[in-house]
Amino acid sequence: MNKKTVLNKLLNILLVLIITGIAALVAFRFVLPKKNGPPPGNFRVTELENIVVTDLSGNKMKLGAVMPGDSSFYLLICDMDDCFSCIFKGVDDMSKLHGAGHENAVIVVADKIEDVNGWTAANFPDYRAFYMLDTAGFYRHIHTPVTPVLAKIEKGKIISFRFIEP
Amino acid sequence: MSRIKMIRIKHLIVVSALFLSTVFCFAASDLILVEKWEHNDEILQRVTGSFIDDDGDVIICVFREGARLVAPKKVVKFARFGKANHQIEDFKAIDSYPGQGIKNRGIAILERVDRLKIFKKKDGTYKETGVKWLTRNRYPHFIKNGVYIGKKWFLAGRCLMNFHPTILKQSLIRVLDDNGKPAGTILHEETKQDENAKGFYAEYLITANRARRELYFMREYEMKITVISPGDMKVKRTVRLEKPKHYTPMPSHFYQRIKTDPRGPGVLKKIETWKTGYSRINEADCYGDYLVLQLVNCRENGKNYMLLFYKFYKGADFKLEKVVPTDDLFLGVHGDKLGDKLYFFAGGNPGYNEGVDRVGIHIYRYGPVGKK
Numbered sequence: 001m002n003k004k005t006v007l008n009k010l011l012n013i014l015l016v017l018i019i020t021g022i023a024a025l026v027a028f029r030f031v032l033p034k035k036n037g038p039p040p041g042n043f044r045v046t047e048l049e050n051i052v053v054t055d056l057s058g059n060k061m062k063l064g065a066v067m068p069g070d071s072s073f074y075l076l077i078c079d080m081d082d083c084f085s086c087i088f089k090g091v092d093d094m095s096k097l098h099g100a101g102h103e104n105a106v107i108v109v110a111d112k113i114e115d116v117n118g119w120t121a122a123n124f125p126d127y128r129a130f131y132m133l134d135t136a137g138f139y140r141h142i143h144t145p146v147t148p149v150l151a152k153i154e155k156g157k158i159i160s161f162r163f164i165e166p
Numbered sequence: 167m168s169r170i171k172m173i174r175i176k177h178l179i180v181v182s183a184l185f186l187s188t189v190f191c192f193a194a195s196d197l198i199l200v201e202k203w204e205h206n207d208e209i210l211q212r213v214t215g216s217f218i219d220d221d222g223d224v225i226i227c228v229f230r231e232g233a234r235l236v237a238p239k240k241v242v243k244f245a246r247f248g249k250a251n252h253q254i255e256d257f258k259a260i261d262s263y264p265g266q267g268i269k270n271r272g273i274a275i276l277e278r279v280d281r282l283k284i285f286k287k288k289d290g291t292y293k294e295t296g297v298k299w300l301t302r303n304r305y306p307h308f309i310k311n312g313v314y315i316g317k318k319w320f321l322a323g324r325c326l327m328n329f330h331p332t333i334l335k336q337s338l339i340r341v342l343d344d345n346g347k348p349a350g351t352i353l354h355e356e357t358k359q360d361e362n363a364k365g366f367y368a369e370y371l372i373t374a375n376r377a378r379r380e381l382y383f384m385r386e387y388e389m390k391i392t393v394i395s396p397g398d399m400k401v402k403r404t405v406r407l408e409k410p411k412h413y414t415p416m417p418s419h420f421y422q423r424i425k426t427d428p429r430g431p432g433v434l435k436k437i438e439t440w441k442t443g444y445s446r447i448n449e450a451d452c453y454g455d456y457l458v459l460q461l462v463n464c465r466e467n468g469k470n471y472m473l474l475f476y477k478f479y480k481g482a483d484f485k486l487e488k489v490v491p492t493d494d495l496f497l498g499v500h501g502d503k504l505g506d507k508l509y510f511f512a513g514g515n516p517g518y519n520e521g522v523d524r525v526g527i528h529i530y531r532y533g534p535v536g537k538k
Contacts, residue, residue: 084302084306085304085305085306085329114297119281121299122280122300122301122302122346123280123299123302166305
């Protein structure tokens with residue numbers, strides 16, 4: 001076998017490898033179905049200012065009325081069944097932010113304001129900026145892989161967020 | 167002596183012999199069946215909790231179904247599992263709950279770690295009359311059992327006190343006052359993360375002896391009892407209990423087998439299989455001057471359970487007096503004018519024992535009737 005034949009064979013192998021690689025790339029990029037929903041870690045809120053929440057007295061209001069228009073605002077969204085250590089840590093952070101002069105609120109996903117009242121009074125008697133968002137409203141407006149999530153909002157837009165871990 | 171007199175004497179001897187043999191039979195049998203209720207209602211899941219109310223009716227909590235009231239003539243489902251009013255989300259503990267006067271006494275079901283639902287009896291069933299929220303522990307609290315005594319809830323189960331990566335600090339009893347505020351913790355332990363599964367799966371039992379104002383705490387895997395004074399929430403003493411002849415202990419590494427993903431599929435089934443292979447303590451209650459424990463019986467071709475009577479009167483400090491094998495599931499004790507009665511679910515636990523699906527209650531007395 002002369003040198004030229006060997007080179008040709010090597011080139012052929014290289015060509016096959018490159019074609020296979022390109023085919024795999026095309027398959028992964030265009031042919032294979034995409035996963036449904038946003039990738040993990042994605043957090044998105046639609047019509048933020050129009051979300052209707054209920055305060056602890058039972059009054060319904062738009063979230064836009066709770067948030068200040070110009071300065072930054074912190075929002076914690078949680079469910080009563082979430083990891084309680086995480087909620088505790090989140091509410092603790094909110095109290096500290098409040099102490100430092102930052103406006104904030106906690107949205108509890110629930111369907112009965114009596115439940116939110118009882119739960120918050122038993123567990124967080126010193127922090128009262130709780131609002132209830134019903135389950136339907138949660139699924140309509142808030143898209144998050146996990147709760148609790150703490151978001152920083154400026155001029156009606158979410159500029160950063162963090163999923164709270166114990 | 168005339169023939170008639172002879173016949174009369176013979177009759178007297180026969181009748182006396184019959185009477186004496188009957189008395190002897192009853193005296194020899196320590197567990198006497200005094201009442202039997204049978205219903206056509208079915209239970210297909212396991213019984214997770216029970217309570218005997220002031221009227222002697224039985225409240226049974228069934229896994230994934232909710233609470234049922236079993237009376238001599240009827241069975242009523244009064245709190246199904248769910249999130250609506252008059253429903254319960256889960257079942258952690260149950261006890262009687264005082265109202266305004268004895269007539270208004272109800273029951274309280276601890277359905278979530280942080281919520282009590284209070285029910286009052288009306289028209290032969292229980293109706294929800296109130297909700298009480300409790301202050302949660304910052305870290306997870308796995309409540310397995312609880313009693314209400316001296317206006318305090320004593321909740322047995324692992325209550326974590328830190329989230330240290332290797333060593334977990336925890337208390338085994340958390341006490342809450344009548345307003346749901348923390349009143350203290352009892353029995354502190356430190357365990358390695360390896361034993362973390364104990365928090366999920368190990369059962370802890372607590373029962374109150376209201377006459378002596380004492381609480382008895384037990385771990386399902388240990389024949390040891392901790393006596394606690396509910397007033398000052400202090401441990402009075404710890405007593406090693408005498409084991410019955412056919413006791414099969416759980417190995418010390420039992421809960422270390424589950425090392426990866428303790429909530430993964432199949433683990434619950436494995437746990438059930440393992441747990442029925444050892445003499446774990448299944449139920450405990452006080453019967454007069456006895457502490458009654460029910461243990462799983464692991465003998466081949468034996469009964470489902472062993473019922474153990476430990477007496478603690480006249481200087482006896484939990485001395486094992488009697489072991490009675492039984493198929494019935496021990497539900498609790500309730501007293502009447504003649505003394506205490508032991509309530510059982512006929513045939514065993516519907517979730518664990520084969521062929522048990524109809525609701526049936528067997529009521530027994532231990533020893534001569536009326537003796538306490």
